[in-house]
Amino acid sequence: MRGVVLLSGGIDPVSGRPAVPRGEVAAIGLALSAGGAVGGLHVGEGSVAQRQAGGYGLERVDCLRGGGDAVAILAAHLSAPPPDLVLAGSRACGGEDSGMLPYLLAERLGWPLLAGVMAIGAVADGWLSVTIGLPLGARQEARIRLPCILCAHDAAPAPPFVFDRARRVVVRTVDVSDAPPVPVVEGVERPYRARPRLIGSAGPGGGGTVLENPEPAEAARVLLAHLRALGMLGSSEGASIDA
Amino acid sequence: MTGRPRRDPRAERARCLVPGGVRPRLVRAGWDGVLTAEAGPRPPAVVCIEEPAFWVAAIVETPEGRPDRWGRQVLGAARVLAGAEGGVVALVTGVEAGHGVGEGGADRVVVLDIAIGPEAMPGVMLAALAPFAPRHVVMAETPAGGDWARRLAARSGWSIQAGIEMLNARQALRPVGAMRRERAAAPARVLTVPIDRVAPYGGMRREGRGCVPPDVPVLEARVQVGPVVLAQAAEMPLAEAPFVMAAGQGVRDFDSFHALSRFLGATEGASRVVCDAGLMPRGAQVGASGTVLDARCYLAFGIAGAPQHLQGLGKVEHVVAVNTDLHAAIVARAGLAIIADAQAVMPALLDLLREEG
Numbered sequence: 001m002r003g004v005v006l007l008s009g010g011i012d013p014v015s016g017r018p019a020v021p022r023g024e025v026a027a028i029g030l031a032l033s034a035g036g037a038v039g040g041l042h043v044g045e046g047s048v049a050q051r052q053a054g055g056y057g058l059e060r061v062d063c064l065r066g067g068g069d070a071v072a073i074l075a076a077h078l079s080a081p082p083p084d085l086v087l088a089g090s091r092a093c094g095g096e097d098s099g100m101l102p103y104l105l106a107e108r109l110g111w112p113l114l115a116g117v118m119a120i121g122a123v124a125d126g127w128l129s130v131t132i133g134l135p136l137g138a139r140q141e142a143r144i145r146l147p148c149i150l151c152a153h154d155a156a157p158a159p160p161f162v163f164d165r166a167r168r169v170v171v172r173t174v175d176v177s178d179a180p181p182v183p184v185v186e187g188v189e190r191p192y193r194a195r196p197r198l199i200g201s202a203g204p205g206g207g208g209t210v211l212e213n214p215e216p217a218e219a220a221r222v223l224l225a226h227l228r229a230l231g232m233l234g235s236s237e238g239a240s241i242d243a
Numbered sequence: 244m245t246g247r248p249r250r251d252p253r254a255e256r257a258r259c260l261v262p263g264g265v266r267p268r269l270v271r272a273g274w275d276g277v278l279t280a281e282a283g284p285r286p287p288a289v290v291c292i293e294e295p296a297f298w299v300a301a302i303v304e305t306p307e308g309r310p311d312r313w314g315r316q317v318l319g320a321a322r323v324l325a326g327a328e329g330g331v332v333a334l335v336t337g338v339e340a341g342h343g344v345g346e347g348g349a350d351r352v353v354v355l356d357i358a359i360g361p362e363a364m365p366g367v368m369l370a371a372l373a374p375f376a377p378r379h380v381v382m383a384e385t386p387a388g389g390d391w392a393r394r395l396a397a398r399s400g401w402s403i404q405a406g407i408e409m410l411n412a413r414q415a416l417r418p419v420g421a422m423r424r425e426r427a428a429a430p431a432r433v434l435t436v437p438i439d440r441v442a443p444y445g446g447m448r449r450e451g452r453g454c455v456p457p458d459v460p461v462l463e464a465r466v467q468v469g470p471v472v473l474a475q476a477a478e479m480p481l482a483e484a485p486f487v488m489a490a491g492q493g494v495r496d497f498d499s500f501h502a503l504s505r506f507l508g509a510t511e512g513a514s515r516v517v518c519d520a521g522l523m524p525r526g527a528q529v530g531a532s533g534t535v536l537d538a539r540c541y542l543a544f545g546i547a548g549a550p551q552h553l554q555g556l557g558k559v560e561h562v563v564a565v566n567t568d569l570h571a572a573i574v575a576r577a578g579l580a581i582i583a584d585a586q587a588v589m590p591a592l593l594d595l596l597r598e599e600g
Contacts, residue, residue: 013421091405093421098405099389103397112362112465115390127467134386137474137483145465187428192418195408197439198316208562208578212569216591219581223563223588224595226579230561232486232540233507 001123003031003085004078005058006102007042008092010049018049020056023089026156028056031087034120034128041077043070046171054169055161061171068179071101075108077176082109085128086149090115096185099151106149114144115151291450292350295330300377301349302368304388305337310347313383313436315443318347320436321381322444326412331449332375334368345451348444351375353454362466363459364391365398370457384435392435401432410434410441476508481527481534484510486542487559489529490585492516493545493566497523499589500544506596512536514546530555544585548573 005027012019031038040061042050050061064073078086091099106113114130118139121129123146132140133153144150211222227233259269301321303314310318321331333349336357344352353371368391372380380395382388384406396403408425409416415430481487488504489512490497504511513523515530529536531551540561546552548564548571556562556576564577565585574580581588 011421011423013423016421016423095420097419097421098393098403100393100396100403100405103393107397113394114361114466115393116386132468134471135483136485137479139472139474141469141472143467143469148465185426185428187426189419189424189426192420192423192425198442208580210569210574210580210582212582214581214583216583216587217595219565219583219588220591220595223565223579223581223592226563227507227540227542230540232509232561 001034001036001085002083003034003036003038003087004083005031005038005040005053006074006086006088006105007040007050007053007061008089008101009042009044009047009094010092011094013093018047018052019093020049020053021089021091021093022158023091023093023152023154024053025056025089025158026152026154027087027089027150028053028058029157029159030117030120030150030152031085032057032159034085036084041074043073046173050171051166051169052161054171055163055166057159057162057165058169061169063171063173064176065173066176066178067181069182070179071104071108072179073176074101074105076179077174078105079109082147084146086111086147088149088151090151090154102149102151109149111148112144113149113151114142116153117150118153118156120150288447289345289450290350290447291452292330295325295350296328297325298330298332298375298377299325300332300334300372300375300380302334302336302380302382302388302391303344303347303349304383304385305335308337309343310335312443313385313438315347316438316441317381317383317436318344318349319443319445320410320434320441321379322348322446323410323441324379324381324412324430324434329378332372332377332454333451334371345449348446348449349451350449351454352451353456355456360464360466360468361387361390361394362464363461365394366462367457367459368395369399370459373457378432379430380433382433382435384437389435392433396433403433403435404428404431405435406437407434408437408440410436476510477505479510481510481512481529482537484536485539486510487512487529487536487538487540488542488544489513489527489546490517490523490544491546491566493547493585494589496586496589499586499593503589503593503596506593507542509542510538512541514549514552543573543577544589546573547571548576 007024010019010021038058040053040058042063046063064077066073088102091097116132117130118133119131126146127143128146129143132142259271261268261270299321301317303310303317325331330350331348332351333344334353334355336355359367382392404415404417407415407417414427416425416427418425486509488509490500491514494500511527512529513527515528517523518525518528531554535555535557536559538559541556541559543564562577564573564580565588567584569582
């Protein structure tokens, strides 16, 4: 299976230096676990970040040099000989960071897409089985028709970084024809200022019921009734049996 | 003596007094309408809006049958964008999903089937939104909501602002460039809201009138999604667990503690002292130098609540404490505090759970 990992021009959120975003490292790990040849694809001039991505296991990174809409450039490049699998991180790090590119690409290519992928399974009859990660550690099995686009979950297992692989990776610059320009994003841009989150919406309850020196049986009864009222015991009945 | 009749202030006051109620209440404007209203419990005032100037859509996930905190904040964001003239239509994904949406600020409610797969969702949403032609669509930046928002924006070609951190009717603000820059711009067509960024609606209750969901033919699916498999409490990462049960220095009977956590389906945590003593693994430590919890409920046995420990409970909604010290800090934080020895309460609770099967 031929896999392609989309690489953004990522920067480190703290230092601002080029770095591979966490989600793209997870995407490289997923692509390697699927087996076969894995290449990287980046739109724009190559930077240190693309070489670093090689350190996580990519053999070759193609940098597509050409002006205009990245989605159009990628769609033209990917449709020439289409790969089986295109992987991306949850969102880029350093640009618009909206996480829209895989979705726009899937819409343009007419391919199916799944987000939050934790693991890749086997291929059967042109269907790829994947595991999706949900909040609270829940998992969901899904099947998707190949060729497809998968967005990696940020918590998907990441491959180790090997410095020697980063030195030996082949970074190739490919000149492509210009695509139509993207519309200018309006608005005022300025340095980020952290704003406090709303408080009080979850805040400490405080001043609750206090039960002083009850009998143990009475304490247990009150405790259980309180936990039931909070709805903490409803779904855990099944879990307690097979645990 | 003038011929003017004398006033009787006491009689005037008695005439103005409304009967019933503990505190005296005066109605100087007269009695009309007061007695009839007092006769029964007054129904809450409901704002009905027939023909708003424009619509704003909110897509609300209701995992528990009614909008949770995040869902109410999404409705609040839609209400901010709608202002006084606009109406809010809520697309609710759930089965018995009509409750609490009107209080949240929705004028119309469309219930969507939760079984719709991610691939078909944008088509269904566009069909449901078509009669309203909404000016904005607001969603929560949850894994599912963020996915739907991006699919919807990609399918319809609408502009999107994902993860806005501040919102008013004129501008929305979101971080860009790896959270090192921020951009303020007019609110886009599609917006996603992270948790605790926009306040929920606090005004008068809205009508929340139900509308008929669209009938969209299901096309050949290229994505098949299976059932959700919930995680086992024992294997869940502490930072993600919804129900954490923790042991402090007051717990000596760890067999009962482990048995109880299995029965209750809770993830185990511990205070620093217990981890230092080697009685629980270091990964179970809750607090400033351990894990900060995101749980819904925290059940603390024998924990006094040092400030460094309470820092780990920052986002926990419900705290339940069993402790021998009435003046411990955790008793002040707890919704239910039982002043008793954990060694006695844990076996009693186990017995009660075993009795009930």
